[in-house]
Amino acid sequence: MEKQTILIVDDEKEIRDLIEIYLSNEGYETIKASNGVEALETVEKHHVDLIILDIMMPKKDGIQACMELRKTKNMPVIMLSAKSQDMDKILGLTSGADDYLTKPFNPLELIARVKSQLRRYYTLNADKPRNDSVLTLDDITININTREVKKGSESIKLTKTEFDMLEYMTRNTGIVLSVEKIYENVWKEEFLESENTVMVHIRKLREKIEDDPRNPRYIKTVWGVGYKVEK
Structure with missing residues (x-):
């Protein structure tokens, strides 16, 4: 089976590298970007199965990037944010994200959410009956x-x-x-x-x-x- 590709978008190199290590250990391919502008450019050039997207970034933040992304793309998006208020979570989900995780986060929880979103996006859809199309x-x-x-x-x-x-x-x-x-x-x-x-x-x-x-x-x-x- 072809490896699935995860785009990691965060302006902190340490966080990008940490997430990459855990995803690579699970067999995923990874691409990294440091801001929303790079993220949008990446999805136009590469096939991406899921995006892990930080909110607070320079040039174009995660909210703006997600809203622009949703005009043409439909892959799952998991948002990361240092903010834990309900309104910040609602804002992230409203912009088009499928899930939301607050920093600091447990990398194993992030991996579990990645697997869950990909399972929903691919496996469960592939198993849906074709009647009532x-x-x-x-x-x-x-x-x-x-x-x-x-x-x-x-x-x-x-x-x-x-x-x-x-x-x-x-x-x-x-x-x-x-x-x-x-x-x-x-x-x-x-x-x-x-x-x-x-x-x-x-x-x-x-x-x-x-x-x-x-x-x-x-x-x-x-x-x-x-x-x-x-x-």
């Missing part, structure tokens, strides 16, 4: 095979997590889904204090598919229970 939600069309979403004739660019969430909820149209159930079915991990993570991705998804995100037509909140999709 096109789902519809009123004027929204979701092509499972090509992972394309259109609202009428307009293409909607979703991140990997946003697409998985929309697919899962659409397949369960009319059913009230708890935050825990959404997390475990989309992230394929045990639910551990992840309510904010689901909430942020729901909000981003609404911003992309709803005409009025404050008064959603498709993704409804069922207060005290969870969310449901309605046609």
Whole structure:
């Protein structure tokens, strides 16, 4: 099997080198960049399976780089930050990141998250049944095979997590889904204090598919229970 390539983006050389050692020991190829500008240039020149992206960097920070990256790329992004406040985490996830880890971090935890994100991105998607390849939600069309979403004739660019969430909820149209159930079915991990993570991705998804995100037509909140999709 061809080795998967991880892009490590951090302005601190010691951190880049430390992460590289642990990833190399797990059999991954690595590419390193010291800022957001270099990161964006790298993904245009090389195939990258996952990005580990620091937030606080010169030239272009991780938030800006992630938002620009999401215009064209869909690989998993794990954000690193020395900040631990909830709003910083929400900002990172809102910009398009799939996961968030606060510095100082345990390298073994980072490796576990890398494996989890790659498993979701490749293995689990490859195992999905090919039936029901096109789902519809009123004027929204979701092509499972090509992972394309259109609202009428307009293409909607979703991140990997946003697409998985929309697919899962659409397949369960009319059913009230708890935050825990959404997390475990989309992230394929045990639910551990992840309510904010689901909430942020729901909000981003609404911003992309709803005409009025404050008064959603498709993704409804069922207060005290969870969310449901309605046609």
